[in-house]
Amino acid sequence: MTDVSEDNTLQKEESDCDDLLKNETDITFESLGIANVLCQTCAELGWKTPSKIQQEAIPVALQGNDVIGLAETGSGKTGAFCLPILHSLLEQPQRLFALVLTPTRELAFQIEEQFKALGSSIGIKTSVVVGGVDMMGQALVLAKKPHVIVATPGRLVDHLEKTKGFSLRSLKYLVLDEADRILNMDFEAEVDKILKVIPRERRTFLFSATMTGKVKKLQRAALCKPVKCAVNSKYHTVDKLLQYYLFIPAKDKDCYLTAVINDLAGNAMIIFCSTCANTQRTALMLRNLGISAVPLHGQMSQAKRLGALNKFKSASLSVLVATDVASRGLDIPRVDVVLNFDVPTRSKDYIHRVGRTARAGRYGKSVTFVTQYDVELYQRIEELIGKKLPAFEIQHNEVKVLQERVSEAQRYARIEMKEQQMKNGKRKGQEDVSDSEEMAAFGESNKKIFGNKGGKKRKRK
Numbered sequence: 001m002t003d004v005s006e007d008n009t010l011q012k013e014e015s016d017c018d019d020l021l022k023n024e025t026d027i028t029f030e031s032l033g034i035a036n037v038l039c040q041t042c043a044e045l046g047w048k049t050p051s052k053i054q055q056e057a058i059p060v061a062l063q064g065n066d067v068i069g070l071a072e073t074g075s076g077k078t079g080a081f082c083l084p085i086l087h088s089l090l091e092q093p094q095r096l097f098a099l100v101l102t103p104t105r106e107l108a109f110q111i112e113e114q115f116k117a118l119g120s121s122i123g124i125k126t127s128v129v130v131g132g133v134d135m136m137g138q139a140l141v142l143a144k145k146p147h148v149i150v151a152t153p154g155r156l157v158d159h160l161e162k163t164k165g166f167s168l169r170s171l172k173y174l175v176l177d178e179a180d181r182i183l184n185m186d187f188e189a190e191v192d193k194i195l196k197v198i199p200r201e202r203r204t205f206l207f208s209a210t211m212t213g214k215v216k217k218l219q220r221a222a223l224c225k226p227v228k229c230a231v232n233s234k235y236h237t238v239d240k241l242l243q244y245y246l247f248i249p250a251k252d253k254d255c256y257l258t259a260v261i262n263d264l265a266g267n268a269m270i271i272f273c274s275t276c277a278n279t280q281r282t283a284l285m286l287r288n289l290g291i292s293a294v295p296l297h298g299q300m301s302q303a304k305r306l307g308a309l310n311k312f313k314s315a316s317l318s319v320l321v322a323t324d325v326a327s328r329g330l331d332i333p334r335v336d337v338v339l340n341f342d343v344p345t346r347s348k349d350y351i352h353r354v355g356r357t358a359r360a361g362r363y364g365k366s367v368t369f370v371t372q373y374d375v376e377l378y379q380r381i382e383e384l385i386g387k388k389l390p391a392f393e394i395q396h397n398e399v400k401v402l403q404e405r406v407s408e409a410q411r412y413a414r415i416e417m418k419e420q421q422m423k424n425g426k427r428k429g430q431e432d433v434s435d436s437e438e439m440a441a442f443g444e445s446n447k448k449i450f451g452n453k454g455g456k457k458r459k460r461k
């Protein structure tokens with residue numbers, strides 16, 4: 001469970017809450033109709049007042065409507081669907097009460113945490129059903145009939161088809177979180193299968209920071225007279241996010257990345273790359289420069305994925321290099337900076353990626369690296385968000401100075417990649433290099449290339 005009051009140096013000047021969480025009309029969780037016992041838990045979590053999307057969606061949900069919730073990243077959408085479900089569960093206790101579908105495994109665990117935290121006083125039983133984890137263990141947990149299941153669609157379908165005695169015929173609530181993504185990620189077939197085996201008589205909630213035509217399609221298939229609760233226009237980024245672009249020659253990308261990391265040293269940052277292979281290569285190169293970075297991508301084992309994320313969350317390392325597997329929903333309050341090292345090919349992913357910072361009223365910064373090959377993609381992003389971004393200021397001559405050390409680090413990274421490929425016997429770009437001890441040791445031994453400058457805590461800018 002995250003704590004919005006957690007300190008974050010970049011955001012010193014922030015107030016306790018921003019417009020998204022501000023309450024100018026004395027609206028409280030009580031006045032929205034939420035049961036006292038749950039209001040008490042909100043207070044204990046430091047949630048003084050409902051966020052705007054919560055103010056909009058909770059009463060509509062409590063009246064028994066289907067809801068389409070559209071609000072900025074980090075604006076409390078999870079609470080907006082958790083609380084009405086928990087309230088309803090209190091009124092009508094039942095096992096296998098609600099199902100939440102999410103596009104990524106990490107997000108599933110995070111949403112479960114939120115249910116557990118908000119439902120701690122009412123003895124909620126939850127279960128996460130995601131791929132990459134033993135089916136048998138999950139089947140045993142499902143046999144105990146939790147109140148709430150948070151799942152990725154593929155694995156849930158596996159259980160529906162193969163696990164004896166498991167059925168969702170009594171389900172009362174279905175939530176599609178990051179709804180547009182679930183469809184984009186070829187989950188459509190799985191979602192359709194799930195819809196066929198759950199009752200028509202249920203409430204359905206769709207939530208996302210971005211909506212697509214495809215969601216409207218799903219809306220037609222699964223929703224019953226939904227009420228749209230939209231806090232902002234379709235493609236909005238939060239005001240406390242300072243967004244920049246950096247136009248650079250493609251051949252100097254790694255040098256510029258190193259320079260920007262140095263420039264922003266001391267901040268916790270997520271670097272987004274487009275492919276698993278580049279994620280891995282970039283993390284290796286940074287480690288070889290003495291910057292403590294770990295990769296997070298879909299070709300890593302689930303244990304390593306969670307390990308990388310937990311290390312980053314616990315502040316034991318400051319740089320996470322990730323694919324879009326980390327772009328949706330992850331709520332890590334300490335993220336100060338997002339670097340789009342590769343421009344996202346799907347413009348909407350930009351909104352979700354940069355939304356990993358500047359959450360719940362904090363400040364944040366993002367820099368998108370644009371090379372001569374990315375201009376069109378980048379222009380599409382500016383069009384989508386409806387603004388022209390300023391250039392990130394950097395001393396270009398200082399970047400050149402890094403060339404030699406970066407080349408050396410690139411060379412070591414290439415060797416490491418090859419070694420891993422040979423070890424794993426997989427084809428290029430499919431290896432599962434992550435933050436293994438082995439790799440950490442390699443990074444350590446190569447700190448001499450760069451000293452520890454990049455990884456060292458420096459005064460934040």
Ligand SMILES: Nc1ncnc2c1ncn2[C@@H]1O[C@H](COP(=O)(O)OP(=O)(O)OP(=O)(O)O)[C@@H](O)[C@H]1O
Pocket residue numbers: 002003004021046047048049050051054071072073074075076077078079208209328329330331355356359360
């Ligand atoms: N009413 C509230 N008061 C204070 N903090 C809140 C409140 N509601 C939610 N939060 C906190 O705000 C943060 C962001 O919430 P959440 O992860 O639900 O955002 P989101 O809108 O789902 O974002 P994304 O679109 O990126 O998934 C979390 O740390 C959560 O605990």
